[in-house]
Amino acid sequence: xxxxxxxxxxxxxxxxxxxAYRADFFLTTFLRFLPLVTTFLLWEAIYTGSExxxxxxxxxDKMIAYLLLVQISRMxxxxxxxxxxxxxxxxxxxxxxxxxxxxxxLWYLLSYRGAHKIAYIATTALPYALLFFWFRDVFDLxxxxxxxxxxxxxxxxxxxxxxxxxxxxxxxxxxxxxxSLMYIINIFTFFVSGQMFPLELLDQYPGAMEVxxxxxxxxxxxxxxMVFLEKKQGDELILGLVIELAWAIAxxxxxxxxxxxxxxxxxxxxx
Amino acid sequence: MILRYLKLWFSLAKFSLLGEMxxxxxxxxxxxxxxxxxxxxxxxxxxxxxxxxQIADWKVNEYLFFIGCYFTMGGLMEMxxxxxxxxxxxxxxxxxxxxxxxxxxxxxxLVSCKHIDWSCxxxxxxxxxxxxxxxxxxxxxxxxxxxxxxVVLFISGMGLAYGFMLLLMSASIWMMRNQSLFEMWWLxxxxxxxxxxxxxxxxxxxxxxxxxxxxxxMLVTNVPARVMVKGLESSWLPWYAIGSxxxxxxxxxxxxxxxxxxxxxxxx
Amino acid sequence: xxxxxxxxxxxxxxxxxxxxxxLGALRGLFSREYKEVxxxxxxxxxxxxxxxxxxxxxxxxxxxxxxxxxxxxxxPTNGTAQVLDHIPWQREDAFRRRFALVMGQKNQLWWDLPxxxxxxxxxxxxxxPTEQFHRTLxxxxxxxxxxELTRQSVRELSLGERMKMELxxxxxxxxxxxxxDEPTIGLDVVAQVTILKCLRDYNxxxxxxILLTSHYxxxxxxxxxxxxxxxxxxxxxxxxxxGITDRFGREKLVKLQFDGSECPANLETFxxxxxRQGPTAEIKVDRQRVAAxxxxxxxxxxxxxxxxxDPPLEQMIAKVFEQGGVQSPGTPVPGLSPQ
Numbered sequence: 055x056x057x058x059x060x061x062x063x064x065x066x067x068x069x070x071x072x073x074a075y076r077a078d079f080f081l082t083t084f085l086r087f088l089p090l091v092t093t094f095l096l097w098e099a100i101y102t103g104s105e106x107x108x109x110x111x112x113x114x115d116k117m118i119a120y121l122l123l124v125q126i127s128r129m130x131x132x133x134x135x136x137x138x139x140x141x142x143x144x145x146x147x148x149x150x151x152x153x154x155x156x157x158x159x160l161w162y163l164l165s166y167r168g169a170h171k172i173a174y175i176a177t178t179a180l181p182y183a184l185l186f187f188w189f190r191d192v193f194d195l196x197x198x199x200x201x202x203x204x205x206x207x208x209x210x211x212x213x214x215x216x217x218x219x220x221x222x223x224x225x226x227x228x229x230x231x232x233x234s235l236m237y238i239i240n241i242f243t244f245f246v247s248g249q250m251f252p253l254e255l256l257d258q259y260p261g262a263m264e265v266x267x268x269x270x271x272x273x274x275x276x277x278x279x280m281v282f283l284e285k286k287q288g289d290e291l292i293l294g295l296v297i298e299l300a301w302a303i304a305x306x307x308x309x310x311x312x313x314x315x316x317x318x319x320x321x322x323x324x325x
Numbered sequence: 326m327i328l329r330y331l332k333l334w335f336s337l338a339k340f341s342l343l344g345e346m347x348x349x350x351x352x353x354x355x356x357x358x359x360x361x362x363x364x365x366x367x368x369x370x371x372x373x374x375x376x377x378x379q380i381a382d383w384k385v386n387e388y389l390f391f392i393g394c395y396f397t398m399g400g401l402m403e404m405x406x407x408x409x410x411x412x413x414x415x416x417x418x419x420x421x422x423x424x425x426x427x428x429x430x431x432x433x434x435l436v437s438c439k440h441i442d443w444s445c446x447x448x449x450x451x452x453x454x455x456x457x458x459x460x461x462x463x464x465x466x467x468x469x470x471x472x473x474x475x476v477v478l479f480i481s482g483m484g485l486a487y488g489f490m491l492l493l494m495s496a497s498i499w500m501m502r503n504q505s506l507f508e509m510w511w512l513x514x515x516x517x518x519x520x521x522x523x524x525x526x527x528x529x530x531x532x533x534x535x536x537x538x539x540x541x542x543m544l545v546t547n548v549p550a551r552v553m554v555k556g557l558e559s560s561w562l563p564w565y566a567i568g569s570x571x572x573x574x575x576x577x578x579x580x581x582x583x584x585x586x587x588x589x590x591x592x593x
Numbered sequence: 594x595x596x597x598x599x600x601x602x603x604x605x606x607x608x609x610x611x612x613x614x615x616l617g618a619l620r621g622l623f624s625r626e627y628k629e630v631x632x633x634x635x636x637x638x639x640x641x642x643x644x645x646x647x648x649x650x651x652x653x654x655x656x657x658x659x660x661x662x663x664x665x666x667x668x669p670t671n672g673t674a675q676v677l678d679h680i681p682w683q684r685e686d687a688f689r690r691r692f693a694l695v696m697g698q699k700n701q702l703w704w705d706l707p708x709x710x711x712x713x714x715x716x717x718x719x720x721x722p723t724e725q726f727h728r729t730l731x732x733x734x735x736x737x738x739x740x741e742l743t744r745q746s747v748r749e750l751s752l753g754e755r756m757k758m759e760l761x762x763x764x765x766x767x768x769x770x771x772x773x774d775e776p777t778i779g780l781d782v783v784a785q786v787t788i789l790k791c792l793r794d795y796n797x798x799x800x801x802x803i804l805l806t807s808h809y810x811x812x813x814x815x816x817x818x819x820x821x822x823x824x825x826x827x828x829x830x831x832x833x834x835x836g837i838t839d840r841f842g843r844e845k846l847v848k849l850q851f852d853g854s855e856c857p858a859n860l861e862t863f864x865x866x867x868x869r870q871g872p873t874a875e876i877k878v879d880r881q882r883v884a885a886x887x888x889x890x891x892x893x894x895x896x897x898x899x900x901x902x903d904p905p906l907e908q909m910i911a912k913v914f915e916q917g918g919v920q921s922p923g924t925p926v927p928g929l930s931p932q
Contacts, residue, residue, distance in 0.1 A: 078496070085512040092515050092523075096380070099523040104377030234354035241358060245365045255372050329720060336717045344705050424701040426666050428718050429689040589606065590666045 083181065090125065090185075094118055110254035115192035116283060117252070122189060123279035124249050125182075129175060130208045131215030131247075131274040133167065140223025141232035149320070160220060160313060167216055196284050203291055207278040210298045214273050217305035224309060227316030248276025270301040333430070334438055341441040355444040359400075363451050366392055381522030386463040387554040388520075393455030394550040395518055398479075400448030402486050408442040410490050411506045414497040420590050433581055437491065465554055478549040478563055481570035486545045488573035489513065495577070495584035517545040541569045594678075595639040596770055596802045597663060601672035604633040604658050632658045634826040635672070640804060642769070645796055647817035647834070648806040649910060655826040656806040660772050663804070664694045677770060690719060693763035697775035701759065702747045708758040709743040712765060719766040726765065733761045737791050753784025760788070764795070773805035777812055789815045810910065822910070837910065838903045845883050846902040847876045852895035863890060872897075877904070 101114045112120060140163070143149050152159040186193070196204070222239065226232045244250055246266055253276050256262040266272055277294060280286045286294055345352070370392060374385040383391065413436060416422040425435045460467075493509055516536050521543050524533030536543045548566040551558070607627040633655040640646050650656045661667050663674060665681030665688070674681055679688035702711040716726045734740045737757040747755060756776065763771065776792075777785040793816055796803055807813055813820060813834065820837065822830035830837060847864070851857065851872045860866050863886045864878040878886050883901065890896065903909070 082509075085509065085515075088512055088515045091529075092519050095523045095525070095529055096519055098525065099381045100373055100377050102525075103379045103381070106376065109376050231354075234358075237354065237358050238361060241361050241365070245368075250365070250369060251372075255376075258372070258375055333717050336714060340703065340706065340710060340714055343710065344703065421699060423661070423664075423666050423694070423696070423699070426684065427664065427689060427694055429686040430718055432684075586668055588667065590661050 087181070087185070090121070093121055097121070110252055110257065111285075112252055112254070118189060119192040119283060120252055120279050122186065122192075123282050124247075124275040127208065127211055127275040127278040128247075128249060129178070130171065130278075131211040133215050133219040136163070136167065136216070136219040137223035137226075137236050138233050140220065141226030141229075144224075144226045144316075144320070153317075160309060163220070164216060168212075171212065194284075196282060200281065200284055203295060204278060204282045206295060207273070207281050207298060210295070210302050211273055211275075211278055213302040214270055214298070214305060217302070217309045218270065220309045221305065221312055224312045224316050227312075227319050243271055243274065246271045247274040248272055248279070249274075252276070270305070273298045273301060330431075330434060333434075337438060338441045342443050344440075345443050352444050356447050359445075359448050359451065363396060363455070366396075367455075381520055381525075383520050383522065383554075386459050387550075390456055390459035390463060390554050391520060391546065391550045393452050393457075393459055394479075394553075395452075395546045396455060397449055397452030398482060398486065398517075398546055399514065400445050400452050401483060402490065404442050404445035404449065406437050406487055406490055407507070407510060409437050409439050410494040410510075412440075413494045414506065417498055417588060422588060423590055426585070426588075432585060433491070433578060437487075437494075460553075463554060466556070467553075471552070471556075474557075474563065475549055475553055478552060478566060481567045482545040482549055484570035484574050485541060485566070486514075486517070488570070488577040489540075489542055491577040491581055492573075495581045498584040498587050513542065516542045517547070520551075521547045538565070538569075541566070541573070544569065595675075596642050596644075596677060597638075597640040597804065598675045599636055599638050599659070599663065599672070600674065602633055602636045602659060602662055602669050602674055603631070603671040604655075604662060604667065605670040606630045606632055631826050633662070633669075633823075636823070636826075636828050638821055638828065638831055640802060642802055643796070643800045644819060645793075645803040645805070645816045647813035647820040648804060648823065649813065649820055650806075650823040654823045656823055657774055659823070660694070660774055660804070660806060664692070664772055665689075666694075690766060691768055692770035692772065693766070693768040694772040695759055695763045695774070695776055697756065697773075697778040700747075700755065702755070702762060704748050705746060707744045707746050708750075708762070711747070711758075711762060712743070715762055715765050721766060729765055729767060730761070733764055736794065737761060738787070751784075753780050753788070756780060756784070756788060757791075760791070767799070769801060771801050771803045771805075773803060773807075775807055776805060777807065777809060785809070785811065786815075792816060810905075842903055842909050843880055844877045844904060845880055846904050847878050847883070847887070848898075848900045848902065849874050849876070849890065849896055850898040852897055857894055 097117050098114070101109065101117070107113060109117070140159075143152075143159075149159070152162065219236075222232060222236060225235075229235065246269060248266075253263060253266055253272060256266070277286070277298065281291065281294075367389075370385075370388060373380070374388070378384065380388055413422075416425070416436075422436075425439070426432055428435060490506075490510060493513065494506055497506060521533055521537060524530060533543065537547075544562075544566045548563055552563060557563070606629070608630050636655075636659055648656050648660070658667070662669050663676050663681055665676075665684045668682045677688060677691050679685055681688065702708055703714070712726075712730060715721075716723070721729075734743060737760065739754060739757050739761070742750060742754055743758075747758065750758065760776070773792075777788055780788070789812060792803065795801060796816075803816070805812065805816065818833060820830070820832070820834050821828060822837070830840065832840075844865075846867070849856070851874075853872055856869060856872055856874045860869070860874055860876060864876040864882075866874060866876050868875045876886075887899070887901075891899075
């Protein structure tokens with residue numbers, strides 16, 4: 055009798071334990087998609103309220119497609135912890151490791167991030183696939199050339215995202231506190247990259263679009279999504295990609311230049 | 326008893342302020358971040374209302390009041406509790422929770438009120454400012470009873486939010502997850518960031534009902550904001566919000582105490 | 594009525610066995626394996642008011658776990674304890690007002706503020722009357738000799754000064770029981786000695802009961818008449834410090850000084866020669882054979898000086914630890930678990 059009770063108790067404890075872990079897993083997954091879902095609902099309410107078919111050139115379906123696609127863009131272009139990591143390495147003196155070994159900090163981090171991104175995309179592929187399948191009606195599948203351009207724009211978005219954040223991190227050679235700077239930049243990026251809403255919505259403010267287009271941030275979210283939606287076509291598409299490439303190269307050069315300058319500064323301090 | 330804890334809270338607040346003075350730089354950054362965030366919300370709000378006259382049944386001023394309400398509440402939660410609760414998993418991991426358990430003070434009080442994050446105080450002012458501005462634009466009627474009810478609803482909203490934060494925090498003892506409470510909280514509070522009325526559709530409606538009545542996180546901002554701008558539409562919903570706040574506070578305390586029993590006091 | 598009474602305290606941890614690799618992590622999401630680790634097993638002892646008791650044992654032996662159970666920080670898996678007439682893990686406020694726990698490896702003072710501010714906060718937390726608080730604080734800063742340092746921010750203090758501040762903070766509410774976990778860890782000898790002296794003075798003036806764990810024999814020798822030895826979670830010795838020698842020390846150290854400039858070559862036949870320098874030598878000899886060996890040596894050689902010692906306590910303790918839970922024969926010690 056006692057033995058049975060003991061095993062019942064063990065059974066109950068392990069059941070609770072496993073359920074707790076599962077509940078935690080599913081709660082976390084659910085919470086991850088929550089901001090996206092509430093944004094859809096908000097836009098549904100906006101379209102219903104406005105009684106318009108199109109807002110800023112987007113139909114209801116295209117708006118949802120856009121909001122889904124910027125998630126994909128950000129999957130490639132966001133670099134959580136990159137700049138703060140570099141700044142920490144500089145401050146704690148871990149940087150020596152890279153100086154002593156025959157590797158270059160930036161290329162090492164780039165390949166590390168790349169591998170990390172691929173693993174991340176692979177593990178989140180399933181829920182995203184389900185999400186996209188659920189909303190399959192809002193997409194028109196583009197042709198092969200658009201796919202190619204889309205893929206290109208995403209890879210370049212990854213490079214721009216990486217080297218932009220790397221620049222901020224390298225600024226840690228001179229600045230004490232990069233974390234709080236990054237906070238500000240993250241919030242700013244959320245807005246100007248078009249992650250919050252299509253930038254066309256700002257067309258009503260004169261000059262706003264021109265300023266945003268002149269900055270590299272819209273390549274982080276807005277541009278790839280627009281490519282996929284075939285809202286950028288022909289010359290506009292080519293020009294967009296060329297400028298994106300130019301930004302990527304420029305940021306690579308700037309980050310390398312800053313890094314070299316920073317190292318000189320660093321060794322001058324005898325760090 | 327209550328007086329003693331109130332006195333203790335004021336000293337904690339005082340010492341937090343003294344500590345904060347050491348890092349004035351953070352203060353500035355924090356204000357800039359919050360100003361940017363609020364600014365973006367307002368620009369978005371304003372831009373949207375160029376396209377439509379209402380979101381669900383919220384008009385522009387009403388929605389503005391909602392945003393102000395959310396901002397104030399979020400600011401208060403951040404200032405009073407978020408930092409403390411966020412540190413909890415660290416306290417558990419390093420074993421520094423020991424010191425909190427040794428003091429002849431209620432553990433829950435000490436864990437969740439130890440440090441007051443004064444850098445969030447400007448948020449509250451900003452939120453109140455937006456609420457005030459919306460109120461000035463909206464010209465809603467306000468009598469004594471409604472004002473008292475609003476204050477009570479606002480406080481019970483805070484109680485609800487605090488209870489949920491405590492629950493999420495206590496769960497970290499079981500889960501030992503490395504994800505920060507900060508992030509979980511931000512995701513979770515997505516549900517108090519929008520009016521309930523936008524949840525329309527086959528799946529959204531039941532979700533809304535679930536998070537309004539079973540896990541009533543949605544009531545936190547919705548009930549006080551709605552009562553302000555639309556008056557008393559429902560005779561029972563405000564009472565439900567107050568009652569559920571009491572229940573959630575009770576349950577979260579119970580869970581927190583249960584979680585403490587699992588504490589291992591790590592470190593040697 | 595003892596101040597501390599532990600009756601068969603046991604603590605078993607379940608340790609989650611992490612699986613290797615990505616696949617393991619994924620599997621761990623749904624099924625987890627645990628290993629049971631017995632940190633403390635069936636520990637019994639009692640401590641009377643005013644005693645200073647040392648708690649010895651190698652790392653991971655269960656000293657700190659026992660101490661934390663007595664402080665009410667963790668719940669025992671089995672067994673009971675009474676500390677100051679309370680069950681510690683119920684953590685009643687009345688109980689927590691009457692004792693203090695100081696951990697050498699942890700810091701509870703507000704890092705960025707002067708210690709005086711942390712003391713003020715203590716006053717609020719323990720709701721001490723202002724006048725009494727100032728009097729106690731004055732006495733304590735006097736005793737520890739840190740009167741001038743309380744306005745300096747804690748991060749600027751040396752390790753020893755910081756430890757003194759920690760002890761002052763712990764003593765402000767005049768606890769009847771002081772639990773100390775490695776109070777002198779990492780301190781230099783001077784700081785260590787002053788802190789020990791302060792603790793001894795405080796104990797004789799106030800009659801506070803002290804239970805302390807330490808790695809350093811110096812601490813234990815300076816303070817404790819009685820020690821508890823714990824290895825692998827079990828209490829293996831409870832009694833006077835000197836008793837350890839009788840119980841665990843099987844050998845004596847014989848120091849000899851011979852006539853002439855060299856000592857004889859065949860000393861090894863008498864015992865373990867631990868050192869040999871000119872005409873002096875040290876031999877480790879089994880306790881029972883000391884008399885016989887001495888007689889034989891004196892018979893054969895001219896000895897100028899001879900002295901017989903116990904081996905250093907430190908070595909003896911290390912030996913006890915090596916023996917682990919193995920019970921050495923001898924008279925049973927009161928309070929020791931009957932196994």
